[in-house]
Amino acid sequence: QQQVKQSPQSLIVQKGGISIINCAYENTAFDYFPWYQQFPGKGPALLIAIRPDVSEKKEGRFTISFNKSAKQFSLHIMDSQPGDSATYFCAASMKQGAQKLVFGQGTRLTINP
Amino acid sequence: DVKVTQSSRYLVKRTGEKVFLECVQDMDHENMFWYRQDPGLGLRLIYFSYDVKMKEKGDIPEGYSVSREKKERFSLILESASTNQTSMYLCASSPPGYRGYTFGSGTRLTVV
Numbered sequence: 685q686q687q688v689k690q691s692p693q694s695l696i697v698q699k700g701g702i703s704i705i706n707c708a709y710e711n712t713a714f715d716y717f718p719w720y721q722q723f724p725g726k727g728p729a730l731l732i733a734i735r736p737d738v739s740e741k742k743e744g745r746f747t748i749s750f751n752k753s754a755k756q757f758s759l760h761i762m763d764s765q766p767g768d769s770a771t772y773f774c775a776a777s778m779k780q781g782a783q784k785l786v787f788g789q790g791t792r793l794t795i796n797p
Numbered sequence: 798d799v800k801v802t803q804s805s806r807y808l809v810k811r812t813g814e815k816v817f818l819e820c821v822q823d824m825d826h827e828n829m830f831w832y833r834q835d836p837g838l839g840l841r842l843i844y845f846s847y848d849v850k851m852k853e854k855g856d857i858p859e860g861y862s863v864s865r866e867k868k869e870r871f872s873l874i875l876e877s878a879s880t881n882q883t884s885m886y887l888c889a890s891s892p893p894g895y896r897g898y899t900f901g902s903g904t905r906l907t908v909v
Binding site for chain 2: 693728
């Protein structure tokens with residue numbers, strides 16, 4: 685119930701292509717869904733986040749799509765660039781109680797030039 | 798700029814040693830967290846703290862303890878290090894009611 689399942693584990697995309705990473709959850713009490721980006725040797729950094737009252741949120745080339753009925757959300761990176769090569773984590777948390785983040789397994793994204 | 802500092806980037810310890818991982822934040826955040834990161838498993842919560850001297854277990858607390866004597870410092874303690882505790886350890890902090898964490902750069906611990 686507390687898990688967030690992320691796929692794929694690794695992804696290779698050509699420069700200029702669209703990168704898509706998917707996550708699924710079971711706990712309907714989750715109400716905050718962030719994505720974190722991690723470069724080698726660094727800690728994860730908040731990239732973009734969404735709440736379940738909207739189906740899509742866009743910030744520059746990064747878009748979160750949210751499907752509440754399917755309990756799924758995804759990150760789309762448009763016009764992918766080599767500088768986007770990193771590990772991406774989806775996460776979820778509840779408003780009640782601890783508000784701690786539960787993370788997915790991570791996706792290592794490589795953008796080939 | 799907000800900052801979370803972890804005292805060591807790399808650490809090598811022997812099995813059975815008591816290990817201290819230190820984390821300091823300069824943002825006056827109430828909430829602090831310790832996660833471990835392992836390939837294919839993502840980030841898993843070990844312990845967290847909402848205030849000085851307060852702590853709560855996360856999902857994988859076995860073999861670990863924590864200390865928070867001052868608001869800015871949150872220490873993770875491995876009571877008797879074992880090889881299965883070889884991992885990347887990440888500290889994070891956040892203000893109350895805000896769920897966007899600021900992470901440190903991590904400590905890569907190897908237990909031999």
